[in-house]
Amino acid sequence: xxxxVEPVDPRSDQPSIILKQSSERLRTKxxxxxxxxxIWIETEAIRFLDSVLPSGVVPKILFEEHDHYLFGMxxxxxxxxxxxxxxxxxxxxxxxxxxxxxxxxxxxxSSLKHSDSLKNxxxxxxxxxxxxxxxxYYRTIARAHPIIADSIENLIQRMKxxxxxxxxxxxxxxxxxLVDQHSQLGLVDFETAxxxxxxxxxGFFLTHLVLKTFRAMRLGMPAREEFLNMxxxxxxxxxxxxISIENPNxxxxxxVQHLAACMLARVDGKSPVDYLAEQDxxxxxxxxxxxxxxxxxxxxxxxxxxxxxxxxxxx
Numbered sequence: 595x596x597x598x599v600e601p602v603d604p605r606s607d608q609p610s611i612i613l614k615q616s617s618e619r620l621r622t623k624x625x626x627x628x629x630x631x632x633i634w635i636e637t638e639a640i641r642f643l644d645s646v647l648p649s650g651v652v653p654k655i656l657f658e659e660h661d662h663y664l665f666g667m668x669x670x671x672x673x674x675x676x677x678x679x680x681x682x683x684x685x686x687x688x689x690x691x692x693x694x695x696x697x698x699x700x701x702x703x704s705s706l707k708h709s710d711s712l713k714n715x716x717x718x719x720x721x722x723x724x725x726x727x728x729x730x731y732y733r734t735i736a737r738a739h740p741i742i743a744d745s746i747e748n749l750i751q752r753m754k755x756x757x758x759x760x761x762x763x764x765x766x767x768x769x770x771x772l773v774d775q776h777s778q779l780g781l782v783d784f785e786t787a788x789x790x791x792x793x794x795x796x797g798f799f800l801t802h803l804v805l806k807t808f809r810a811m812r813l814g815m816p817a818r819e820e821f822l823n824m825x826x827x828x829x830x831x832x833x834x835x836x837i838s839i840e841n842p843n844x845x846x847x848x849x850v851q852h853l854a855a856c857m858l859a860r861v862d863g864k865s866p867v868d869y870l871a872e873q874d875x876x877x878x879x880x881x882x883x884x885x886x887x888x889x890x891x892x893x894x895x896x897x898x899x900x901x902x903x904x905x906x907x908x909x
Contacts, residue, residue, distance in 0.1 A: 598669060609669060611656060616663040616785075630663045632722040632785045637665055639717065639787035642761065646704040651697060652781050670780035674772035677779075681768055681806045682869065684813070686820035688827045690771075691803070693779050695828040698766055698799065699835025702792040705761035706838055712761055713789040720754075723764055723788045730864035732855055738862045739879075745886040749851050753791040758840045760792040766799045793845055796832070797852025800825060800893075804853070804900065805860060805867055808874040811904050822897060829893060847890035854885035854896075877903060 595615045601608040616633035643652045653667035677690060705712055712718075720728075728750060736746040764786035772780035807821035839845050860867045861875045870878070881903065885896060 598672070599666075610672065612653065612667050612669050614665055614667070628722055628725040632726075633663050633665065634658075634660075635716055635719070635722055635787055636784040638715065639761070639763075639784035640667065642705075642708070642712065643701065643781075643784075646708075647697065647700060647781075650778065650780065652784075670772055670782065671774050674774050674780060676769060677771040677773050678768035678802070680773065681802075681821075682809075684810060684815040684817050686810070686817040686824055687777070688820065688824050689777060690773060690779065691824035691828040692831045693777070694766075694771060694799070695831030695833075696835050697779060697781060698763070698795055699832040701763060702760040702795070702836045703838055705789075706758075709759075709789075713759065717761065717787060717789045720788055720790070723762075723786050723790065726786050727764055727794075731859035734863045735855065735858045739858070739883060742858075742883055742886040745851075745889060746855060748889075749848075749855060749886075752848065753794065756791050759790055762788055762790045762792060762795050764788060764790075764794060764798065766795045767802045769802075791848065791852075792836070793848035794852050796829075796849040797854075797856045800828070800849075800853050801856040801860060803828070804857060805870060805878070807900070807904075808877065809869050809871075812871050812874055822901060825893075825897060846892055850885060850890040850893055850896050853893075854882040854890070858882040858886070 595613075595617060597613045598610055599613060600610040614633065614636075616630045618628065618630055637655050637658060640652055640655055644654055650670070653670055656666040656668065658665045677694075680687070680690075732746050732750060736743040763781075763784060765783050766781075770781060770783040772782065774780070803821060803825050807818065807825075810818040810821050833839070833842075857878050859865075861870065861878050881900065885891070
């Protein structure tokens with residue numbers, strides 16, 4: 595539960611604050627539960643990111659109420675737009691994609707400098723990440739599509755065995771990115787944060803841009819080609835910011851695998867998107883299963899295949 599608390603007197607200089615309280619059952623159609631103390635993972639992630647990201651990108655923690663699994667934080671802005679809603683309106687803004695790439699790159703790059711404290715603290719526990727991502731996303735699609743079960747299991751195992759890990763937001767998506775009137779971005783919702791594979795964040799985020807590209811193409815939106823351009827703008831700025839990537843080729847292949855797995859999960863997982871036409875859902879299945887069976891490839895090749903299929907359908 596998230597509540598904005600405002601002063602009674604509208605003339606007051608007192609700022610509004612945000613209260614957030616953990617709930618065991620998530621607000622989804624399918625039965626989906628997670629431990630209540632995941633909220634303290636969130637406060638730990640916020641405090642770290644507030645120390646390394648530019649001011650205003652993440653909220654500041656004001657207090658914690660441990661008996662009720664609740665905390666208070668600063669309000670990033672009542673007048674901000676949620677980026678997801680702008681994308682659903684067909685507004686493809688490459689400057690926002692570049693900014694998002696820079697922020698995620700900063701999260702991954704800066705966390706390497708604090709690896710000892712982060713990987714040995716609360717963020718080292720994958721329980722919540724497993725409850726909210728690995729099981730409802732990856733294992734669910736593996737059960738739905740046995741042909742990719744081995745590929746998914748391999749992907750999960752590689753995440754755990756990686757020699758280079760970082761802080762992973764694991765919910766870095768347009769629905770958790772706020773846009774103010776100056777096109778500055780704010781980031782919220784950190785309860786799935788953990789020390790793990792940074793390529794998961796890339797795949798998870800790019801899934802949202804790719805699926806909204808499917809929607810833009812289907813609806814014939816004027817900005818449909820710009821949606822694809824946003825993908826490369828995001829990727830390019832991310833790579834320029836996360837400069838300490840070990841084995842860049844392997845990292846890119848893992849990113850494409852996570853992209854394919856997350857895309858398929860948003861069609862056949864526990865939390866499917868509600869804006870894709872049935873024909874687009876089938877297209878997602880064909881493209882992602884093929885990618886997972888082949889164990890990834892370059893992002894450019896993946897997007898090129900995507901573009902070709904869009905044009906074939908339109909012809």
